[in-house]
Amino acid sequence: MQKLLFHEIHQKSRLSVKEVNDALKEFHLYSSQWSILFCLKQFGEMTQKEIWQYLNVEAPTVTRTLMRLEHSDWIVRKEGEDKRERLVQLSESAKTMVPQIEKRIQEVEEGLLSSLSEAEQEQLIELLKKIGNH
Amino acid sequence: MQKLLFHEIHQKSRLSVKEVNDALKEFHLYSSQWSILFCLKQFGEMTQKEIWQYLNVEAPTVTRTLMRLEHSDWIVRKEGEDKRERLVQLSESAKTMVPQIEKRIQEVEEGLLSSLSEAEQEQLIELLKKIGNH
């Protein structure tokens, strides 16, 4: 029983990443890159630590993705007041593109969730949040 | 709103993989390898296609994981009647280990789900199944 549950979570996680990646192709982006761009759009300038804490991933994962985003001019990094920190920001061109991309991603998500009512979506998120709270 | 939902699925998926990997360390196994061993325990001899279809992953993913499992003597492969196919089976030593591992994994899963009632677990799986059915 429980096995089916994790099987299902795992599969839907992969499915949503796949569809998001597909939609992001036209922007030459990947889902994890988008996660960071969205994060920066929401919160403005952030340290790398703030990013990986918010996304709940390890620091090296963020380092790697930021390197790619920097290389393709989606983000800009500068030294922090604390010289160990690096402050990350959307580039000017990213600022104009992000709203368009956001709209496209929203469509994908709505498609994936079209079989669930608003109430069911709320319910699902509440149940998911309960996982791992021991 | 919807973003939080996928954010949550993604995170819980990673969390469960992480905890399962941690439990599997003592057996020198990884979660995806376990998925295949469990599959073979349930269904007996399978072709690689049957495995990737059941797990809903791509063929190369299974090829790679099976190579590792074969190398560490968890599985055995032989040519099928159709010579393009390869029939996969648990090794003799795997057959004796798998029940022990299964028990350990069950504990992990129960821990992760300990905040949810049986009814909530059922509900969650039903809602997850609805994702992507357009």
Add this chain to the structure above:
DNA sequence: CCCATATACTTACTTAGGTAAGTAATTTTA
């Protein structure tokens, strides 16, 4: 003040998963 410790980030290496293209065996079709 200086040394030990902690913090922020990076590097190197591992598995997981995807796509695209290749190979060999089988099946379909003309």
Add this chain to the structure above:
DNA sequence: TAAAATTACTTACCTAAGTAAGTATATGGG
């Protein structure tokens, strides 16, 4: 029945994410 198409698997290469260990800066205690 020979050529074309399909199928099963593999190889090569990409991103994602984790752990362990390294580097450089900051901080706190003696």
